[in-house]
Amino acid sequence: MEQKKNTLDITPSLADNNCDAFLMIGNSNNADIYYSTYFLAGDPFSYIQTEQGQEILIVSTMELNRARMESRVADVHTMQEYGYLEKLKERKDGELAYCDCLAALFQQKGVRHIMVPHDFPLFTAQKLKELGFSVIPAKSPFKEMRKKKASEDIEKIKASQYACEKAMETAIGLIADASVKNGILYSGEEALTSEAIRAAIEHTLLDHGCEAESTIVACGLKSSNPHWEGEGEITVNQPIVIDIFPRSKRSRYFADMTRTVLKGEASKELKDMYEAVHAAQEAAFAVLKPGALYSEVHNAVCDEFEKRGYATIRNSSEVGFIHSTGHGVGLDIHEQPAVSMQDGEVEVGHVVTIEPGLYYPELGGIRLEDMVVITEDGFENLTKMEKEFVV
Numbered sequence: 001m002e003q004k005k006n007t008l009d010i011t012p013s014l015a016d017n018n019c020d021a022f023l024m025i026g027n028s029n030n031a032d033i034y035y036s037t038y039f040l041a042g043d044p045f046s047y048i049q050t051e052q053g054q055e056i057l058i059v060s061t062m063e064l065n066r067a068r069m070e071s072r073v074a075d076v077h078t079m080q081e082y083g084y085l086e087k088l089k090e091r092k093d094g095e096l097a098y099c100d101c102l103a104a105l106f107q108q109k110g111v112r113h114i115m116v117p118h119d120f121p122l123f124t125a126q127k128l129k130e131l132g133f134s135v136i137p138a139k140s141p142f143k144e145m146r147k148k149k150a151s152e153d154i155e156k157i158k159a160s161q162y163a164c165e166k167a168m169e170t171a172i173g174l175i176a177d178a179s180v181k182n183g184i185l186y187s188g189e190e191a192l193t194s195e196a197i198r199a200a201i202e203h204t205l206l207d208h209g210c211e212a213e214s215t216i217v218a219c220g221l222k223s224s225n226p227h228w229e230g231e232g233e234i235t236v237n238q239p240i241v242i243d244i245f246p247r248s249k250r251s252r253y254f255a256d257m258t259r260t261v262l263k264g265e266a267s268k269e270l271k272d273m274y275e276a277v278h279a280a281q282e283a284a285f286a287v288l289k290p291g292a293l294y295s296e297v298h299n300a301v302c303d304e305f306e307k308r309g310y311a312t313i314r315n316s317s318e319v320g321f322i323h324s325t326g327h328g329v330g331l332d333i334h335e336q337p338a339v340s341m342q343d344g345e346v347e348v349g350h351v352v353t354i355e356p357g358l359y360y361p362e363l364g365g366i367r368l369e370d371m372v373v374i375t376e377d378g379f380e381n382l383t384k385m386e387k388e389f390v391v
């Protein structure tokens with residue numbers, strides 16, 4: 001994948017921060033590093049962009065040929081080219097030798113002022129300062145670029161979402177097909193548990209080239225804690241919040257969706273909550289279009305809930321609707337833009353979730369989450385799965 005020119009020019013950001021180069025160090029689990037290189041590697045490597053727009057990749061010798069074949073950055077080097085082995089003998093410390101090699105590279109390029117992201121390693125920053133460089137932490141310019149998805153990015157997200165929905169079908173199918181004994185759901189002869197459903201979800205995701213961590217299968221009153229993952233037996237007549245957010249093992253793009261279901265009979269209070277959540281999501285969709293503000297989308301959700309008598313975060317409540325309306329999805333599961341009280345503008349190419357929920361300790365939690373891409377005439381809902389409470 002040979003790069004003909006720099007298509008991710010961040011030189012204006014370098015100029016704004018009076019810096020000669022930008023430096024990131026990490027592996028491909030760092031979304032900015034993967035976005036800037038499209039190189040999959042578990043070991044740390046360095047990405048540099050100079051004020052002239054030159055991009056440089058520094059990898060281990062064992063990764064050199066693969067990086068030259070697969071990375072979007074054409075200029076790939078190793079630390080050995082900058083005397084790493086000699087410096088290691090002298091320093092007797094690999095990290096110090098690495099810093100010395102970076103210093104040699106920067107001296108060769110005439111760099112003195114280095115811009116780094118906010119999560120840059122403190123040790124490395126301090127050693128570069130001791131070697132005579134200024135190190136300036138700044139907002140990542142790549143995070144801003146990543147807010148707007150190109151058509152190829154959206155296709156990758158759609159592929160992850162397809163896997164996500166297949167996994168959700170597996171989970172809800174287990175619940176719908178379960179028998180009930182003494183108030184507990186059974187799959188065959190075994191009690192159905194959050195752990196068993198989560199395992200089935202993960203197996204389905206793997207079959208579709210995806211992986212997931214911290215999947216939520218939360219049943220009962222504790223589902224009123226939005227991020228409780230859930231544990232133990234699944235019980236009848238109780239809400240079951242299922243939140244799946246897988247990442248493609250190849251493209252690295254995430255998807256995200258939540259459904260809340262119930263096996264048995266729902267109380268009037270739970271039915272009313274579910275109806276309110278569904279209506280709040282529709283209220284958000286009604287104002288979601290280019291040029292709107294995400295705060296308007298969030299306020300539409302709060303308005304709908306408050307109209308129905310439910311408390312919201314807008315009034316600093318600790319029950320009811322107690323989180324933001326949504327978030328961006330891409331190479332990170334939570335990225336910009338935020339669908340919250342912030343006044344960010346809705347723009348074409350944004351991929352965001354719309355996920356209102358209600359949470360009461362005496363009743364449990366209910367959340368519905370769809371993922372949408374903003375289009376010129378509104379949005380396309382990437383989540384195709386129906387919403388059905390009692391299964």
